[in-house]
Amino acid sequence: MDTQAAINRAQIITPIEEMIRAKAILAPMSGVTDFPFRMMARKHGCKYAFTEMIDVNGIVYKNRKSFRLLERNPVDDPLAVQLVGQDADKLVHVARLCVEKGFELVDINAGCPARKVVKCGKGSALMKDPVKFARIIRKLVKALSVPVTVKIRSGWEEENLNYLEVVRAAESEGASAVCVHPRTKDKMYKGKPDHEITQKIKMASKIPVFASGNIFTADDAARVLEETGCDAVFVARGALGHPWIFDEIENKLSGTEDDNSMTFEDIKDAIMEHFFLSVGYHGEKMSFKKMYKHITWYLKKKKNLDCIMKEYRKIETLEDLKEFLERLQLREGNKLELLRAQHVSAPTL
Numbered sequence: 001m002d003t004q005a006a007i008n009r010a011q012i013i014t015p016i017e018e019m020i021r022a023k024a025i026l027a028p029m030s031g032v033t034d035f036p037f038r039m040m041a042r043k044h045g046c047k048y049a050f051t052e053m054i055d056v057n058g059i060v061y062k063n064r065k066s067f068r069l070l071e072r073n074p075v076d077d078p079l080a081v082q083l084v085g086q087d088a089d090k091l092v093h094v095a096r097l098c099v100e101k102g103f104e105l106v107d108i109n110a111g112c113p114a115r116k117v118v119k120c121g122k123g124s125a126l127m128k129d130p131v132k133f134a135r136i137i138r139k140l141v142k143a144l145s146v147p148v149t150v151k152i153r154s155g156w157e158e159e160n161l162n163y164l165e166v167v168r169a170a171e172s173e174g175a176s177a178v179c180v181h182p183r184t185k186d187k188m189y190k191g192k193p194d195h196e197i198t199q200k201i202k203m204a205s206k207i208p209v210f211a212s213g214n215i216f217t218a219d220d221a222a223r224v225l226e227e228t229g230c231d232a233v234f235v236a237r238g239a240l241g242h243p244w245i246f247d248e249i250e251n252k253l254s255g256t257e258d259d260n261s262m263t264f265e266d267i268k269d270a271i272m273e274h275f276f277l278s279v280g281y282h283g284e285k286m287s288f289k290k291m292y293k294h295i296t297w298y299l300k301k302k303k304n305l306d307c308i309m310k311e312y313r314k315i316e317t318l319e320d321l322k323e324f325l326e327r328l329q330l331r332e333g334n335k336l337e338l339l340r341a342q343h344v345s346a347p348t349l
């Protein structure tokens with residue numbers, strides 16, 4: 001979408017309203033939510049998506065891979081960008097560039113628990129210093145013409161659940177919305193997210209609140225929306241190998257009868273489609289590597305997944321990939337599969 005079109009649309013409906021209407025948003029996932037993955041999600045009902053987190057240093061120091069993450073494609077819209085950093089000036093510089101490129105919303109990552117991120121004071125480490133965090137948000141809000149949002153955890157550690165302080169700081173400095181993943185940094189992805197915290201944030205905030213954490217099925221989405229009163233949910237691991245989750249959530253929320261059963265043919269088609277999107281974006285050779293994890297996720301319900309993926313590793317051409325999937329189909333038959341999104345452990349970032 002060009003800048004003028006973005007401005008036109010923004011006059012009709014704001015990005016935050018778009019998120020609220022979407023009800024289920026594709027969460028930022030580093031190494032996952034690239035253009036091909038986002039397109040798969042959009043095809044299956046995703047109405048609002050985020051980029052992977054983009055480290056501002058990568059842009060400031062002109063890293064080619066980081067710049068690629070800022071590329072826009074008119075069919076991949078609406079799209080918010082997520083930045084990770086701890087230096088307010090660098091964040092402002094990169095966020096301005098994002099707005100020039102047509103991103104309609106800038107989100108600041110204050111939740112990433114990865115060691116390489118927090119050791120530099122970024123991601124969830126921002127929650128340790130709400131005053132500094134507030135300064136960053138203030139500068140961004142002042143500098144940008146688009147909404148600034150924040151994605152947080154419940155705190156750095158169980159002993160200091162300072163989510164309300166952090167949300168208040170963001171809100172009072174002009175942040176437009178907050179997304180909470182209610183686990184501490186220390187918990188990483190362990191245990192259940194505590195959505196009572198999401199509810200408390202919602203009750204204490206004037207800005208919209210989005211919930212992230214264990215949205216693996218349409219029922220999860222409906223329950224969390226109902227129990228917390230939040231404005232929308234972010235879907236992360238629930239979409240891995242299961243981009244259909246967005247349609248399922250929409251059907252559930254609108255009361256439409258849905259049938260989640262699929263044949264292996266459907267899964268095979270989805271893998272091929274995802275692969276072709278990947279080839280268009282990453283090139284054929286790179287796609288065989290990039291698609292490895294996605295294919296593992298698409299086939300996660302299969303017995304002998306290790307053996308199947310061993311076979312996959314030998315594949316070098318698209319023709320071989322087609323044959324590999326056809327062989328698998330012959331072996332598996334085309335029985336109906338009840339495909340419910342299920343927990344996928346988070347890769348170490």
Ligand SMILES: Cc1cc2nc3c(=O)[nH]c(=O)nc-3n(C[C@H](O)[C@H](O)[C@H](O)COP(=O)(O)O)c2cc1C
Binds near residue numbers: 032053216235346
């Ligand atoms: C592979 C992976 C990469 C992630 N990368 C990001 C990221 O770049 N930025 C971010 O804010 N959260 C990131 N997250 C966290 C998710 O957005 C989400 O908050 C978290 O996974 C909890 O949701 P879930 O239980 O539905 O997966 C990532 C999660 C996973 C599994």
